[in-house]
Amino acid sequence: MSAPVTVRVPAKVNVQLAVGAARPDGFHDLANVFLAVGLYDEVTAAPADTLTITCSGPDAARVPLDSTNLAARAARALAERYGIEPAVRLHIAKDIPVAGGMAGGSADGAAALVACDALWGTGASRDELLAICAELGSDVPFSLVGGAALGLGRGEKLTPVEVGGTFHWVFAVADGGLSTPAVYGEFDRLTAGTEVPEPTASPALLAALRSGDAGALAGALSNDLQPAALSLRPALAATLAAGTEAGAWAALVSGSGPTTAFLVPDDAAGQKVADALTASGTCRDARVAVSPAPGARVERF
Numbered sequence: 408m409s410a411p412v413t414v415r416v417p418a419k420v421n422v423q424l425a426v427g428a429a430r431p432d433g434f435h436d437l438a439n440v441f442l443a444v445g446l447y448d449e450v451t452a453a454p455a456d457t458l459t460i461t462c463s464g465p466d467a468a469r470v471p472l473d474s475t476n477l478a479a480r481a482a483r484a485l486a487e488r489y490g491i492e493p494a495v496r497l498h499i500a501k502d503i504p505v506a507g508g509m510a511g512g513s514a515d516g517a518a519a520l521v522a523c524d525a526l527w528g529t530g531a532s533r534d535e536l537l538a539i540c541a542e543l544g545s546d547v548p549f550s551l552v553g554g555a556a557l558g559l560g561r562g563e564k565l566t567p568v569e570v571g572g573t574f575h576w577v578f579a580v581a582d583g584g585l586s587t588p589a590v591y592g593e594f595d596r597l598t599a600g601t602e603v604p605e606p607t608a609s610p611a612l613l614a615a616l617r618s619g620d621a622g623a624l625a626g627a628l629s630n631d632l633q634p635a636a637l638s639l640r641p642a643l644a645a646t647l648a649a650g651t652e653a654g655a656w657a658a659l660v661s662g663s664g665p666t667t668a669f670l671v672p673d674d675a676a677g678q679k680v681a682d683a684l685t686a687s688g689t690c691r692d693a694r695v696a697v698s699p700a701p702g703a704r705v706e707r708f
């Protein structure tokens with residue numbers, strides 16, 4: 408019998424999220440610049456008679472353990488592709504905030520795919536794995552590749568982006584989550600009757616990533632979903648202000664939120680901003696992390 412396989416997978420922050428008008432299929436075309444950050448989930452796949460799924464960690468109770476779980480969906484999709492039974496016990500050790508705009512579910516989907524591929528010896532190519540990821544969700548391909556990438560289309564068409572240094576972040580974890588479709592829906596409501604421009608990647612942002620210049624990156628961060636997230640969760644404005652007052656170089660909502668992200672110059676500043684955010688009472692938790700981080704990788708057999 409094969410030994411269990413454990414895969415570690417990072418969270419993400421969107422350093423640019425340019426959103427176009429709603430498409431006929433309900434999705435939005437994006438220029439989505441993903442940056443993987445060093446907060447990780449681990450997914451372990453072990454042989455079993457049937458597909459079962461468990462989750463541990465402080466937010467485990469908020470993770471669905473039914474057939475909608477993205478890790479379970481990934482295992483089923485791979486098994487179906489190779490005509491085998493999805494007989495696997497999946498365990499998620501969850502450290503990425505749930506429904507927080509940091510792609511935790513997508514991360515678990517990508518990790519389960521890599522873990523099951525190794526466990527079952529399917530030998531799927533990188534392109535096959537990426538195609539399954541794109542079927543599972545717009546953010547899932549990025550969780551597989553990690554680093555930094557520009558996502559076009561609905562975010563699934565990836566081009567790697569060069570990163571020339573290490574960036575230091577603080578993430579303020581909010582109470583409860585925000586639904587991604589609800590935030591896109593609020594974006595549509597807020598932009599109704601206006602001309603929504605075609606989303607394009609910012610040359611200044613890509614140059615800042617390439618040079619590793621955190622000050623330049625701070626000036627180039629942008630998120631078109633931020634007004635929608637703030638409209639649905641006005642209290643996030645106080646969190647953003649608390650981090651900025653404590654010395655963060657820049658503050659923005661991470662993706663669809665409600666996690667907020669603070670770019671800081673170094674470790675010491677990160678600890679100071681994290682302490683101030685915790686003391687402010689405007690968030691549930693504050694986590695420090697660095698980027699870039701590698702994508703879904705087998706850690707141990």
Ligand SMILES: C[C@@](CO)(OP(=O)(O)O)[C@H](O)COP(=O)(O)OP(=O)(O)OC[C@H]1O[C@@H](n2ccc(N)nc2=O)[C@H](O)[C@@H]1O
Pocket residue numbers: 421424433434435436437439507508509510511513543544545546547560561562587588591661662663664
């Ligand atoms: C906003 C972003 C930014 O990276 O992530 P989060 O911040 O939620 O993690 C993504 O676009 C979320 O991607 P993901 O969570 O994979 O979304 P999907 O499962 O593909 O789609 C869920 C729903 O979000 C909306 N959606 C998603 C992607 C997109 N380009 N346009 C959309 O309108 C649609 O309503 C869709 O039905």
Ligand SMILES: Nc1ncnc2c1ncn2[C@@H]1O[C@H](COP(=O)(O)OP(=O)(O)O)[C@@H](O)[C@H]1O
Pocket residue numbers: 469470471475476477478499504505506507508509510511512513515516584585587663664
């Ligand atoms: N493995 C998983 N981990 C977390 N959430 C999951 C998972 N599988 C499915 N979900 C569902 O996806 C929703 C979005 O969660 P998540 O991916 O953590 O946030 P976001 O889309 O904001 O980045 C959750 O509310 C949950 O219902």
